[in-house]
Amino acid sequence: MDIIPAIDIINGKCVRLTKGDYAQQKIYNDNPAEVAKQFEDAGIKRLHVVDLDGAKAGQVVNLKVLESIAAATNMIIDFGGGVKKIADVGSILNAGASIVTIGSLAVKHPEILEEWLMEFGTDKFLIGADVLDEKIKISGWLEDGGIGVYQFIGKMVALGVTNIFCTDISKDGVMEGPSIDLYKKIMVEHPEVHLIASGGVSKVEDVIELKEIGCSGAIIGKAIYEGLITLKQLAEC
Numbered sequence: 001m002d003i004i005p006a007i008d009i010i011n012g013k014c015v016r017l018t019k020g021d022y023a024q025q026k027i028y029n030d031n032p033a034e035v036a037k038q039f040e041d042a043g044i045k046r047l048h049v050v051d052l053d054g055a056k057a058g059q060v061v062n063l064k065v066l067e068s069i070a071a072a073t074n075m076i077i078d079f080g081g082g083v084k085k086i087a088d089v090g091s092i093l094n095a096g097a098s099i100v101t102i103g104s105l106a107v108k109h110p111e112i113l114e115e116w117l118m119e120f121g122t123d124k125f126l127i128g129a130d131v132l133d134e135k136i137k138i139s140g141w142l143e144d145g146g147i148g149v150y151q152f153i154g155k156m157v158a159l160g161v162t163n164i165f166c167t168d169i170s171k172d173g174v175m176e177g178p179s180i181d182l183y184k185k186i187m188v189e190h191p192e193v194h195l196i197a198s199g200g201v202s203k204v205e206d207v208i209e210l211k212e213i214g215c216s217g218a219i220i221g222k223a224i225y226e227g228l229i230t231l232k233q234l235a236e237c
Contacts, residue, residue, distance in 0.1 A: 002217035003207065003234045004196065005039045005224055006048045007032050007069070009062045009081075015052070016222045022056065028225045032065050033072040040073045042231035047075045048165075048198075048219045049097070054082025055104075055139065063095050070096020078126045089116055093124065101165075103128035104138035107145040107152065114159050122160050126196075129153060129166045131182065137169060149182075150189045157190055164193050165219060171200030175222060178206055180213060187214055204233050211237075 007014050010025060014032045018024040029035050036047055049069065053061035059082045066079050079092050080101025092100050100120075106113050106127050117125065129149050130137045136145030136152050145152070153164055166186060168179035178200040186195055196217035197210045203223070210218045223229040 001207075001211040001215060001237075002046050002196070003044055003237055004046045004048045004078075004217050004219045005044060005234070006050065006198075006219050006221035007035055008050045008052050008221065009065050010052045012062060012065055014225075016225060017052070022052070033068040036069045036073050036075060039231065040075050043235040044231070045076055046217070047073070047077045048101075049077055049079045050101070051079070051081030055080075056082075058082055058139070059084060060088050060091065063091060066092065066095045066097060080126070080128065086116055086119065089120060089124075093120075098124075099126050099163075100124060101126045101128055103130060104143075104145075106156065107136055107138050107147060110155055110159065117159060117161065122163075125161060126163050126165060127156050127161050129164055130169060131166060131179075132169045134182070149186065153186060153190050153193060157192060162193050163196075165196035165198050165217070167198040167219075168200065175202040175226070175228065176200055177202060178210060178218075180209060183210070183215060184213055202228055204229055204237065207234075207237050 013027050014029040014035050015025045015027050051062040077097045078099035078101050079097040089100050131149045134149050136147050138145045171179050178197050183197055194216040197215045198219035201220045201223050207218050
């Protein structure tokens with residue numbers, strides 16, 4: 001299972017939100033590239049970078065931050081937030097990401113995503129399913145996506161995408177453990193999916209449990225920044 005630390009960016013800085021609320025943000029570091037290098041030095045290979053400014057604005061904002069992270073490390077980076085045009089995909093890949101994260105567009109315009117998949121290949125995309133009460137949320141979690149999580153993932157699978165990460169918004173940043181039952185349901189409904197869990201991880205035991213139920217990866221944010229899980233523990237995982 002992949003251990004994937006998260007770097008969320010607002011105004012070029014490394015932050016965390018609580019339950020996706022932009023009014024509840026905490027700045028952890030002014031230099032995201034420095035944070036990424038610490039992860040890499042601990043032996044971690046992957047990184048999840050979210051342009052929160054971009055997600056809110058509907059256009060990629062923090063591309064320079066991605067470039068600085070890619071220049072400072074050799075990590076496998078997925079990057080998303082505000083990706084709306086095929087040119088955005090090319091820019092993100094050229095800036096050093098290996099994978100482009102798509103959320104809102106996959107919900108609103110799956111036909112556009114299908115074109116991108118044909119152009120770049122399915123391995124270049126990670127689809128985000130942001131969920132509240134088993135319903136998809138979009139636009140930085142600010143809008144209702146109008147579709148249930150199981151139906152949405154089914155549509156993605158039909159397009160040939162099996163790399164999915166799922167965030168339970170109610171769990172994000174509150175340190176109360178991940179949505180084990182939700183992930184189990186998703187994997188029963190769609191056993192072909194490589195599911196990455198996101199949100200709620202607060203201790204190493206959470207990571208172990210996610211691995212045991214069959215998740216392909218775990219995105220971890222606040223638990224690292226608050227010191228509840230050490231980089232040494234993650235490297236050992």
